[in-house]
């Protein structure tokens with residue numbers, strides 16, 4: 001390992017278009033989240049490098065003053081005051097900052113803080129599909145405040161990309177039909193942007209969509225800037241419509257690899273060689289149009305060519321020419337351009353990406369400040385340590401943790417506190433940031449993402465038990481937690497969220513969401529683990545019971561939205577884990593030579609009963625409604641029923657079949673009311689029926705036949721419309737506490 005000059009790293013930092021200190025932007029947070037305190041908290045800028053803050057008592061009584069070296073640091077200073085002094089917090093499930101007491105709590109002695117890294121990053125390219133695909137600006141506004149307060153200063157900003165790309169392609173002679181042949185549907189744009197897929201199996205991407213997203217992007221970018229963030233914007237990647245090759249017969253354009261078994265019509269995207277002059281021309285057109293559309297607001301560009309795509313050649317000279325052509329095209333337009341790359345390829349295609357090839361690819365960008373690599377899955381499969389700290393390129397320690405936005409409590413707090421600090425101090429380390437790169441954001445695991453961003457402001461690793469308890473206190477709007485709550489969170493924090501098992505370092509998938517089968521579902525490890533790495537009966541079950549007892553003793557707890565959410569979330573997980581036991585019992589009965597059809601039916605009944613209870617539980621909380629996902633999608637239809645049906649299909653298909661014929665079915669599964677009852681439970685009932693049939697007829701269960709039926713069932717589900725039945729509701733139903741009470745009686 002070599003020692004890297006701090007000057008080298010500092011030069012990357014200067015690549016940021018650090019917004020001038022924006023006190024008005026910071027006041028915006030107060031006006032939105034704690035308007036009753038408007039005018040009582042002031043912000044001022046301090047000289048100095050890096051990101052640091054001081055929070056003091058203000059000059060007049062009942063005021064607080066936050067001083068900082070950057071807008072982002074002031075936002076973090078405000079958050080530190082609100083959480084540590086004010087005892088309030090903001091969550092993905094909602095902001096509770098308005099609960100801050102009046103008059104403002106006093107700052108008895110100044111509170112200081114400083115970031116240990118220049119960059120705090122957030123998002124994965126696919127978060128824009130799995131989580132925010134259908135968001136409106138109100139939903140963005142909550143997340144952007146959440147990010148700003150935690151000190152994020154480098155977010156990805158993909159929304160509206162197509163509104164720049166499409167006019168660019170038109171300028172090169174492509175027709176509307178040729179472009180439509182390339183663009184994917186609204187729920188699948190991230191994978192089109194990655195060059196994994198092309199085209200849309202639901203019909204062409206509507207112009208209205210592209211226009212609406214451009215309007216949304218302007219709002220998002222304006223907010224990011226006023227919150228002191230430097231957005232990472234897209235660039236031209238080289239992926240082009242097929243017809244580009246016809247228009248430019250002499251340009252080097254080749255079909256890429258197949259992605260996840262999609263038919264060629266939807267994958268094998270055409271790739272224009274970055275060494276071609278045409279590539280540089282298109283890049284110039286794209287970036288110029290992007291500057292016209294959003295302003296000259298950043299030097300950071302997200303650009304991935306090999307995310308689950310195989311390079312055309314493994315030749316190191318070829319890889320070097322791709323990288324140098326790509327960077328040259330960016331720097332020709334923006335001399336300070338920084339190429340930001342998701343480092344997933346180095347793990348996912350590790351056999352291809354040998355050290356030699358990585359070095360050739362990254363080394364072809366000799367300017368040390370021209371690239372920023374996201375070590376995407378650093379919490380479990382770090383690549384910086386096998387690449388000599390990315391051969392000197394600055395990189396960000398990222399937590400991936402979630403695939404597809406599926407639910408499943410999991411996390412490794414001790415490691416996300418220690419890992420980044422260790423990596424920062426490793427010999428020759430060129431680490432410059434920490435960040436979250438979850439595919440989907442699910443609020444049950446919000447703790448681990450907040451924790452990593454909090455660690456960015458602490459030189460020493462944070463203390464897990466202390467962290468978890470203080471957070472629970474804020475979450476439940478308490479001055480201090482009761483013994484029951486303390487014990488519940490101490491169990492959860494030190495087991496489920498301190499999972500050290502190297503085989504299950506990812507959101508644990510429940511088999512409920514997977515296509516039913518007699519084998520191959522349980523005990524999976526790796527990136528889609530179904531193995532539960534803790535003892536449910538010794539950990540989760542007592543924790544749920546403790547939460548239950550806590551609200552029996554203190555009924556006022558029920559009024560805290562995050563308490564109700566946690567009770568539902570832990571109970572959801574308990575049912576999901578119980579289901580695994582019931583499933584194993586069913587498989588045992590089925591495989592016995594002496595069991596009868598009646599035995600199988602008896603063993604199968606509890607699975608179906610449990611799913612009915614799960615559906616009823618999820619219906620009680622607004623965070624678990626499939627109808628909300630559908631509602632969010634269809635509101636973009638402007639009342640056009642045809643467009644609404646198209647959007648609803650997109651929304652359903654992503655969560656279910658993910659592709660026209662179940663190419664990666666259930667990858668983005670969700671334990672949400674409406675999906676559990678309307679889809680997963682229907683599949684499991686069909687499975688139990690098929691097993692009973694097999695016993696009755698004395699034939700073996702026919703897995704091929706069953707999966708064909710499941711595909712049909714998925715297709716039928718995907719083409720339904722929510723609310724076509726008069727008694728389907730869009731909102732919550734039932735009382736969480738009643739439902740949890742009866743579940744605890746039945747299943748513990």
Ligand SMILES: *[C@@H]1O[C@H](CO)[C@@H](O)[C@H](O)[C@H]1NC(C)=O
Nearest residue numbers: 001002003425426427428429
């Ligand atoms: C760091 O690496 C350099 C160069 O290989 C070496 O000289 C130095 O001893 C190392 N320092 C530590 C603390 O390992």
Ligand SMILES: *[C@@H]1O[C@H](CO)[C@@H](O)[C@H](O)[C@H]1NC(C)=O
Nearest residue numbers: 042043044058059060065066
């Ligand atoms: C508070 O008073 C000090 C000393 O008079 C002054 O320098 C500072 O600017 C004031 N701060 C604010 C926030 O008004």
Ligand SMILES: *[C@@H]1O[C@H](CO)[C@@H](O)[C@H](O)[C@H]1NC(C)=O
Nearest residue numbers: 245246247248249250251252
């Ligand atoms: C392609 O190259 C051939 C041979 O050099 C040349 O005759 C032809 O004009 C070129 N076509 C285009 C569209 O540039």
Ligand SMILES: *[C@@H]1O[C@H](CO)[C@@H](O)[C@H](O)[C@H]1NC(C)=O
Nearest residue numbers: 255256257258259264267268
């Ligand atoms: C698509 O990619 C696969 C490799 O992943 C390749 O075998 C196949 O020939 C490609 N098809 C086309 C039409 O390019």
Ligand SMILES: *[C@@H]1O[C@H](CO)[C@@H](O)[C@H](O)[C@H]1NC(C)=O
Nearest residue numbers: 291292295296297333334335
């Ligand atoms: C943006 O930067 C380009 C040069 O990269 C310049 O030509 C253009 O005028 C700038 N646009 C704005 C709106 O500042």
Ligand SMILES: *[C@@H]1O[C@H](CO)[C@@H](O)[C@H](O)[C@H]1NC(C)=O
Nearest residue numbers: 380381382383384385386387
């Ligand atoms: C990098 O670190 C990970 C996690 O600690 C470890 O599993 C892996 O073996 C290390 N790789 C190398 C090349 O040291």
Ligand SMILES: *[C@@H]1O[C@H](CO)[C@@H](O)[C@H](O)[C@H]1NC(C)=O
Nearest residue numbers: 462463464465466467469470
């Ligand atoms: C962590 O915090 C807990 C609870 O506040 C405390 O009891 C414990 O001593 C702390 N551990 C360390 C290593 O500081």
Ligand SMILES: *[C@@H]1O[C@H](CO)[C@@H](O)[C@H](O)[C@H]1NC(C)=O
Nearest residue numbers: 521522523531580581583584
């Ligand atoms: C998982 O594997 C363990 C041992 O490897 C076994 O005891 C257990 O029964 C398996 N669980 C399931 C649900 O298959």
Ligand SMILES: *[C@@H]1O[C@H](CO)[C@@H](O)[C@H](O)[C@H]1NC(C)=O
Nearest residue numbers: 206208640641642643644646
């Ligand atoms: C409704 O949406 C469909 C599908 O996007 C579109 O073809 C049609 O023109 C729209 N109708 C109106 C009246 O806007």
Ligand SMILES: *[C@@H]1O[C@H](CO)[C@@H](O)[C@H](O)[C@H]1NC(C)=O
Nearest residue numbers: 699700702703704705706708
């Ligand atoms: C299983 O079902 C498939 C599809 O229905 C059928 O083609 C196949 O013959 C069946 N296999 C057996 C062993 O019955």
Ligand SMILES: *[C@@H]1O[C@H](CO)[C@@H](O)[C@H](O)[C@H]1NC(C)=O
Nearest residue numbers: 677723724725726727728729
């Ligand atoms: C839903 O409505 C239909 C038709 O009105 C009715 O037959 C059915 O019983 C209702 N189902 C429920 C669960 O209320």
Ligand SMILES: *[C@@H]1O[C@H](CO)[C@@H](O)[C@H](O)[C@H]1NC(C)=O
Nearest residue numbers: 536537538541578581747748
């Ligand atoms: C866990 O507890 C449940 C209910 O209390 C019981 O049915 C089940 O057998 C227990 N599981 C294990 C693995 O002990």
